[in-house]
Amino acid sequence: MDNIVILTGAGISAESGLATFRGPGGLWEGHRVEDVCTPEALARDAALVHRFYDERRAALGRVAPNPAHVALARLDREWPGGLLIVTQNVDDLHERAGARRMLHMHGELNSALCASCGTRRAWEGSLPPGTTCGDCGSPTLRPDIVFFGEMPYRMDAIERALSDCDLFVSIGTSGAVYPAAGFVRTARYHGAATLELNLERSAGSAWFGETRLGPASELVPAWVDEVLAQSTQSSPMSR
Ligand code: APR
Ligand code: ZN
Numbered sequence: 276m277d278n279i280v281i282l283t284g285a286g287i288s289a290e291s292g293l294a295t296f297r298g299p300g301g302l303w304e305g306h307r308v309e310d311v312c313t314p315e316a317l318a319r320d321a322a323l324v325h326r327f328y329d330e331r332r333a334a335l336g337r338v339a340p341n342p343a344h345v346a347l348a349r350l351d352r353e354w355p356g357g358l359l360i361v362t363q364n365v366d367d368l369h370e371r372a373g374a375r376r377m378l379h380m381h382g383e384l385n386s387a388l389c390a391s392c393g394t395r396r397a398w399e400g401s402l403p404p405g406t407t408c409g410d411c412g413s414p415t416l417r418p419d420i421v422f423f424g425e426m427p428y429r430m431d432a433i434e435r436a437l438s439d440c441d442l443f444v445s446i447g448t449s450g451a452v453y454p455a456a457g458f459v460r461t462a463r464y465h466g467a468a469t470l471e472l473n474l475e476r477s478a479g480s481a482w483f484g485e486t487r488l489g490p491a492s493e494l495v496p497a498w499v500d501e502v503l504a505q506s507t508q509s510s511p512m513s514r
Contacts, residue, residue, distance in 0.1 A: 388417055469485070
């Protein structure tokens with residue numbers, strides 16, 4: 276087993292104190308996702324949408340990576356084969372834990388996107404509607420979040436990684452949103468083994484070769500220990 280692709284969702288950040296999307300009550304921090312995560316919502320009430328993401332960006336300063344993020348960063352450092360963490364999350368907890376071989380397919384809170392010229396740039400603090408783009412001068416900077424109906428980022432890199440992977444692991448996602456929910460099928464089609472680590476069975480559980488249920492902060496470190504132990508047993512150095 277050389278190449279691993281890991282998909283993470285809101286569940287990996289839940290124990291850090293960040294709300295998931297489809298938890299009890301189905302509200303995201305008090306808002307229906309449809310009210311703050313669509314192009315229509317941005318057109319209808321830019322102040323609400325910008326304020327919502329300002330609050331979530333500010334919340335990042337009050338939370339920290341949990342043992343699941345730390346374990347994935349260790350795997351990233353120590354795994355000798357290919358590895359890619361594809362996160363649906365817009366928080367920066369994977370990076371802060373030290374992960375490097377990763378990408379955000381749904382955008383990032385700590386980034387601003389220009390709706391006119393497409394420039395993306397690191398952003399801290401609040402981002403009010405009408406903020407001017409430093410590249411094209413238009414007052415069209417928006418939260419760099421992929422809204423429902425918009426194309427996720429880096430799909431080419433993700434598809435390539437899925438077609439080459441030997442193991443696909445899904446952590447903390449409900450399998451409710453495409454294209455991420457379909458990655459397990461792509462990986463299986465290319466012959467990969469598939470593992471789901473989640474608090475409860477998800478919409479995609481039937482597609483996984485193995486599902487382990489429990490909190491990510493327990494399941495992920497245990498799984499990383501297992502995988503790294505296998506890699507040292509099988510590597511030629513340990514003959
Ligand atoms: N450990 C592991 N899994 C957990 C934990 C935990 N401590 N807490 C919750 N979970 C699981 C839940 O059981 C659920 O299956 O995490 C999953 C979270 O699902 P969602 O809230 O739907 O979040 P996610 O799957 O990341 O949503 C996908 O939907 O709203 C869009 O763009 C948004 O990226 C998001 C996408
Ligand atoms: Zn611009």
